Every structure is written in structure tokens, then in C-alpha cells.
Amino acid sequence: xxxxxEFLLRQGDNALVLGHRTSExxxxxxxxxxxxxxxxxxxxxxxxxxxxxxxxxxxxxxxRSANDLAYLRDVYDFRNVLMLEVPNADFGRTLMRQFLxxxxxxxxxxxxxGSDDQQVADIAAKSLKEAQYHLDRSSETVIMLGDGTDExxxxxxxxxxxxxxxxxxxxxxxxxxxxxxESGVAPLPSTVRTQWNExxxxxxxxxxxxxxxxxxxxxxxRTGFRHTEYLGHMLATMQTLQRSYPGATW
Amino acid sequence: MYAQMVKSTGKGVxxxxxxxxxxxxxxxxIDAGExxxxxxYMPDGYRKNLIRQIGQHAHSEIVGQLPEGNWITRAPTLxxxxxxxxxxxxxxxxxxxxxxxxxxxxxxxxxxxxxxHDGRMKYSSIFNYPTLTxxxxxxxxxxxxxxxxxxxxxxxxxSYGPYARAMVRICKEESFHQRQGYxxxxxxxxxxxxxxxxxxxxALNRFWYPSLMMFGPSDKDSVHSAQSMAWKIKMxxxxxxxxxxxxxxxxxxxxxxxxxxxxxxxxxAETGHYxxxxxxxxxxxxxISGNGPCNVDRLNARKTAWxxxxxxxxxxxxxxxxxxxxxMAAE
Ligand SMILES: [Fe+2]
Ligand SMILES: [Fe+2]
Ligand SMILES: [Fe+2]
Numbered sequence: 001x002x003x004x005x006e007f008l009l010r011q012g013d014n015a016l017v018l019g020h021r022t023s024e025x026x027x028x029x030x031x032x033x034x035x036x037x038x039x040x041x042x043x044x045x046x047x048x049x050x051x052x053x054x055x056x057x058x059x060x061x062x063x064r065s066a067n068d069l070a071y072l073r074d075v076y077d078f079r080n081v082l083m084l085e086v087p088n089a090d091f092g093r094t095l096m097r098q099f100l101x102x103x104x105x106x107x108x109x110x111x112x113x114g115s116d117d118q119q120v121a122d123i124a125a126k127s128l129k130e131a132q133y134h135l136d137r138s139s140e141t142v143i144m145l146g147d148g149t150d151e152x153x154x155x156x157x158x159x160x161x162x163x164x165x166x167x168x169x170x171x172x173x174x175x176x177x178x179x180x181x182e183s184g185v186a187p188l189p190s191t192v193r194t195q196w197n198e199x200x201x202x203x204x205x206x207x208x209x210x211x212x213x214x215x216x217x218x219x220x221x222r223t224g225f226r227h228t229e230y231l232g233h234m235l236a237t238m239q240t241l242q243r244s245y246p247g248a249t250w
Numbered sequence: 251m252y253a254q255m256v257k258s259t260g261k262g263v264x265x266x267x268x269x270x271x272x273x274x275x276x277x278x279x280i281d282a283g284e285x286x287x288x289x290x291y292m293p294d295g296y297r298k299n300l301i302r303q304i305g306q307h308a309h310s311e312i313v314g315q316l317p318e319g320n321w322i323t324r325a326p327t328l329x330x331x332x333x334x335x336x337x338x339x340x341x342x343x344x345x346x347x348x349x350x351x352x353x354x355x356x357x358x359x360x361x362x363x364x365x366x367h368d369g370r371m372k373y374s375s376i377f378n379y380p381t382l383t384x385x386x387x388x389x390x391x392x393x394x395x396x397x398x399x400x401x402x403x404x405x406x407x408x409s410y411g412p413y414a415r416a417m418v419r420i421c422k423e424e425s426f427h428q429r430q431g432y433x434x435x436x437x438x439x440x441x442x443x444x445x446x447x448x449x450x451x452x453a454l455n456r457f458w459y460p461s462l463m464m465f466g467p468s469d470k471d472s473v474h475s476a477q478s479m480a481w482k483i484k485m486x487x488x489x490x491x492x493x494x495x496x497x498x499x500x501x502x503x504x505x506x507x508x509x510x511x512x513x514x515x516x517x518x519a520e521t522g523h524y525x526x527x528x529x530x531x532x533x534x535x536x537x538i539s540g541n542g543p544c545n546v547d548r549l550n551a552r553k554t555a556w557x558x559x560x561x562x563x564x565x566x567x568x569x570x571x572x573x574x575x576x577x578m579a580a581e
Contacts, residue, residue, distance in 0.1 A: 023322050023331070026338050027315035028551065030559025032346050032359075035315075039339035046332045053328075067327045091562050147572060148565025155561065241326035241384055248443050250326040250384065250434070 003179035004117075005059050006079065007186065009069070010222050011123075012052030013080035016070055017231070018101060019045030020238055021088055030091055037137060041098065044130040051123045071242035075231050082221035083166035085231045089159070092152070095141045096159035102135035103199040104170045107192040116184030139203045146207025153208065160204070161212050168217030171196070252310035252374045252398060253303045254466040254538070256478070263473075263480045280482050285411035288354040296481050300410055301355050302371070303483060308348035309366045309373035311341045313548055317381040318390060326384060333430055334387060340423045347419060351412040367553050375534060376464050378542030379456065385438050385446070389453035391431015393461040393499065399424045400495045401465070404485035413483070432502065439506040447507075454503065455511045459529040465492040467531055496524050 022042035029035035053066035064072075084101065088094045109131055112124035146156045171193045180186050204211050220226030241250065266274060273293050279286065286292055315338050322338065325331035349359040365371040376394050381387065402424060406417045439450035465488040469475040478484035503510050514527045536542060 020323065023335055026322050026335065027312070027319035027342075028555035028558075030555070030562035032312065032342055032349070034559075034562070035342045036339055036346070039335055039342065043332055043335050043339070046328055046335065050328050050332075067329075070328055071326070091559065144569040145562065145565050148569045149561065151561050152565030152568075237323050240324050245443065245445055248326075248446060249441070250330055250437055 003176045004185060005056055006176045007180045008052055008056035008059060009079040012049050012056055013078050014084055015045045015048040015052060017080040018084040019049055020234060024088055041134055048127045055119050071239045075227050075235060076224050078227060078231060079224055080221055081169045082218050082228055083163060085228055085234060087230055090155060092145055092155040093159040095138055096156060097163055099138035099142045100163055100167050102131055102138050103196050105131040106135050107195040111187050111192060115186060120185055142203055143207045146209045156209055160209055164212045165214060165216050166218050169219050169221060172219055174223060252307040254374060256303045256306060263476050280409045286409050287411045297355050299478060300483055301352055301357050304348055304352040304413055305362050305371050306373060308345050308352060309371060310377060311345035311348060313373040313377045313552060315341050316548055316551055317377055318387060320381050321387050337427050344420045347416040351416045354412045363556060374464060375537040376460050378537050378544045378548060379460050380544055383449045385449035385453035388431050388434030388438060389457040391427050392435050393457050395424050395427040395431060397461050397464045397495050399428060400491045409482035435506050439508050451508050454508050458511050462492055462529045463534045493523055496526050500524050
């Protein structure tokens with residue numbers, strides 16, 4: 001696997017896995033407006049998946065399609081960060097995760113717009129508009145729920161405490177990131193951490209939430225070395241038709 | 251159609267002599283094809299009937315999210331997943347337009363939810379059937395959205411302005427849903443493998459009669475329907491719409507190479523329509539009265555979502571209050 005292929009899988013799998021999780025809310029959100037907004041987010045992310053995995057398939061040159069990559073890889077070939085595959089739990093955790101990710105995506109995609117790889121730059125430009133909108137919405141919701149009732153505050157605190165140790169993986173540079181930087185495709189993920197920290201501080205401040213005092217980071221998603229137990233269940237659901245009826249077209 | 255057996259409040263069509271002068275003027279406006287707007291005079295019965303009908307329609311849109319939502323996480327390709335998500339999102343949007351239309355008649359969305367949850371208001375019988383294979387996503391779009399269109403296209407001309415305008419927006423999307431569903435059927439029934447063909451036929455077998463039931467039992471002699479038709483909140487009889495649906499759908503099934511599960515189905519050259527078997531109306535009464543395959547689970551799913559979401563809605567209200575108070579304190 002070339003670094004570029006790996007890099008593209010990381011982008012595409014993040015979008016796919018979070019898009020799938022978000023789509024699980026369909027029909028059961030706390031209010032009709034939220035239902036529509038969550039479906040919208042999921043749609044954007046599935047659309048981004050098609051672009052990233054489509055390009056990944058092209059770069060790989062092995063005759064696979066975006067759908068083959070989404071539906072016919074197993075757990076250890078997925079390259080999303082762990083934070084995106086853990087279950088939705090309640091609406092609070094879902095929106096807190098969305099915020100933590102959006103706050104990364106906006107500076108990250110902004111940087112990718114300057115990629116030497118024109119396709120990466122184009123996909124980033126298109127995705128950035130969506131990510132900005134997602135960030136506005138998720139920040140606003142996190143603030144409302146953090147600064148809402150006692151119950152909502154407690155739930156948002158629990159969500160942040162649970163998710164925070166997963167967030168650091170987004171910035172964990174490795175050899176692939178170094179190779180990608182050297183080829184001019186993208187900067188190191190760690191370079192957007194400062195901006196992420198600023199957004200986090202501003203929003204948590206407005207939400208009356210305390211950023212957990214921990215430096216521990218889970219890892220193993222973006223390298224594929226060790227995913228959570230949850231991903232296998234997600235894939236079992238997501239891939240059921242492609243696995244049960246090999247070669248069928250739908 | 252999504253409004254089945256909506257009982258009118260009157261006892262048949264009021265005769266002109268029995269009408270108050272206002273009611274007579276109101277009926278004249280309707281007969282002249284004018285639109286009634288929220289602030290206009292309207293008889294009590296008209297308002298109540300409309301609330302029931304629009305409410306039932308709105309509830310059908312949101313309960314209708316569930317059988318299709320059941321397949322979003324299992325959609326077989328990224329394109330299909332996106333299409334299905336977009337479709338179910340549209341249905342939530344339809345629910346929203348319709349609740350807004352009903353609100354102009356003086357009933358809030360929360361009140362209508364309450365009536366849905368405690369059984370005072372109904373939703374279409376069709377959404378009490380399970381979706382078992384991917385072909386059901388085709389069948390639902392093709393047949394269920396198809397049947398909904400039969401009813402909703404004429405409702406674009408209904409007498410109540412906000413309802414008519416909601417229908418115009420909704421109809422555009424419904425016909426797109428119908429085509430999308432039919433396309434799933436083409437992929438499976440015409441171009442698919444033996445397994446996929448079998449799934450497609452099985453889906454048609456299970457959804458054919460429930461789709462015919464969507465139009466409700468024959469109402470050609472119903473006093474309720476006559477009043478609704480005089481008020482132009484119902485534009486055709488149930489039998490007319492059912493016949494139109496069968497006439498349009500049978501050739502589509504033939505094109506797919508599927509067999510409509512009705513041994514009495516035949517073209518009648520004299521009438522220029524298909525003759526077909528009535529659905530099992532005792533099954534329909536069961537489903538309408540709560541004993542369909544999924545009634546309890548569908549309603550529980552809605553109630554659970556509503557109850558689980560209470561803390562979010564409460565928090566949003568509390569936050570808005572806090573913000574307002576802080577603004578006041580700052581002034
Ligand atoms: Fe609809
Ligand atoms: Fe519908
Ligand atoms: Fe529809």
C-alpha cells in the first residue's frame with residue numbers, strides 16, 4: 001500500500017464510519033428538525049466518502065471501486081480514527097463527537113485545499129463548505145446542551161469525558177503522515193492541533209464544560225492495528241448484502 | 251393514501267337551507283374554487299376535519315420513516331445509502347410541512363404528537379408492515395409512494411391554502427421517490443440474479459394488498475366522504491383512486507417480469523380498466539385497530555424516540571431562557 005492510498009483511506013473511512021453512525025439516527029431523533037439535520041450531515045459524509053474512496057480506488061489501481069473498498073474490506077483494513085466508530089449512545093455523545101471531529105476537519109480541510117495533489121485539493125474544497133456548516137451546528141448544539149438543564153449538562157460532561165481520550169488520535173503523526181508531507185499532499189495532522197485546541201476551549205467555555213485533565217490517548221484506528229470491538233458489528237450490518245450475495249449489483 | 255377513514259364531523263352534506271349565512275358564503279367560495287386561508291372564516295367541522303386529515307397525513311410521513319430507516323444501515327452501495335437517506339429525510343420534511351399546515355388551524359405539533367402517542371390520531375395502515383429484504387425498499391418506493399401520489403396529486407387543488415401548497419412541494423418529491431423505488435425493482439427483478447428476482451417477487455407479494463388498502467374501503471356511499479368532497483378536502487372516492495393505481499401499476503409489474511398476486515386480475519376491454527380482487531378488509535380492520543404486524547413496535551419506536559429526546563428539547567428551551575435572561579441583565 002502506498003502512503004497516498006493509506007492517506008486517502010484515512011480520509012474516506014473517517015467520513016464513511018461517522019456517516020454510518022449518524023445515519024443510525026434516522027427516524028428517532030429528539031425532534032423533527034434534528035432528524036432532518038442529522039440526515040443532512042450523514043448525507044454530506046457519505047458524499048465525501050464517495051469522493052475519497054473513489055480517488056483511493058483509482059490510486060490503488062487494482063480494479064476496485066469506492067463501493068468495493070467500503071463494503072468488502074474487513075476491520076483491520078479500515079483506517080478511521082476510533083472516536084468515530086464508538087456507538088452513538090445518546091444524542092449528547094453523538095453531537096459532542098460531531099463537534100470534536102468538525103473542529104478538526106475545518107482546519108484540516110482548509111490545509112488540504114493547498115495540497116500539491118489537485119484531486120485532494122478539490123475534494124477538500126468541496127468538503128470544507130460542508131464541514132464548516134457542520135461545525136457551526138455542532139458547536140451551537142453542544143453549547144445549548146452544556147448550558148441547558150442539569151441533566152443535559154451532566155450528559156454532555158459524560159460525553160466529553162468518554163470521548164476526549166479518543167480525540168488525540170486525530171493528531172497522532174506516523175510514518176505515513178511524514179511521507180505524505182514530503183510528497184506535498186498534506187501537512188502533518190499535528191499542525192492543526194493548536195487551532196483545534198482554540199475551538200475546543202472557546203466552545204467548552206460557552207458550554208460551561210471542563211476539558212478533561214488527561215493526556216491519555218487511545219490509538220489503533222488510523223493505523224488499523226487495533227480497532228474497537230464496535231467496528232466489526234458496524235461492518236456486519238453495513239456489508240451484509242454485499243457479503244451475502246457476492247457479485248450482485250443493486 | 252395517507253389519510254384513511256377520516257371521519258367527518260357532520261352527518262352528511264349540509265343542505266344549503268340548513269346553512270348559516272356565513273356557511274353558505276363559505277361554501278360559495280369553495281365552489282368558486284377559491285382558497286381558504288388561515289384567517290378566513292371556516293365552519294367548525296371543516297377545521298376539525300382538516301386537522302384530522304392533515305394530522306394523519308403528517309403522522310404517516312414520520313412513522314413512515316421507520317420501515318425505510320430499517321434499511322439505511324444495510325443499503326448495499328454508497329449510492330443507494332445516500333438515496334435512501336435523502337428519501338427518508340424528505341419524508342421528515344413532509345411531516346414538518348404538514349405539521350406547519352395543521353398549526354395554522356390552531357393545533358400545535360406537540361399536541362398532535364401527543365394524540366399520535368395516545369392513539370387518538372392514526373397514521374396510514376401501510377406503515378404497520380415490516381420491511382424484510384432490500385427489495386422492500388424498491389416495493390415501498392414503487393407502490394407506497396406510488397399510491398400516495400394518486401391521492402396527493404389531486405390534493406394540490408384542495409380548498410385549504412396551506413394544505414394545497416404543502417402538497418405541491420410534497421408531490422414533486424414523492425414522484426422522485428416512486429421512480430427511485432421502481433429503479434431498485436428494475437435492478438433486482440429485470441437485471442438481477444435469481445436471488446434478487448425472488449426477493450423482488452416476494453416484496454410484491456407482501457406489499458400488493460396492503461398498498462390497495464392504503465386507499466381505504468369503498469366510500470362511494472359514505473356520508474363522511476360526501477361532506478369532505480363538498481368541502482374539497484377530499485377530491486376523489488377511494489375506489490376511483492384505487493382503480494387508477496391498479497391501472498397504472500399492473501403494466502409496471504409486467505415490465506418488471508413480476509406477477510401481481512391476484513389470480514382474478516384481468517384487463518376489462520369494456521370498462522377500459524383492470525378487474526382485480528379486493529384486499530382482505532378484515533385484515534385492514536385489524537391493522538387500523540392496532541393489530542397489524544408492526545403496530546405496537548412502530549408506535550413504541552416513536553414514543554421511545556420522543557421520550558428519549560425529552561432532555562434535549564428541555565435543554566434547548568432552558569438554554570433559550572437563560573440567554574434571554576442574560577441579555578436582559580446586560581441591558
Ligand atoms: Fe412523503
Ligand atoms: Fe411517503
Ligand atoms: Fe415519499
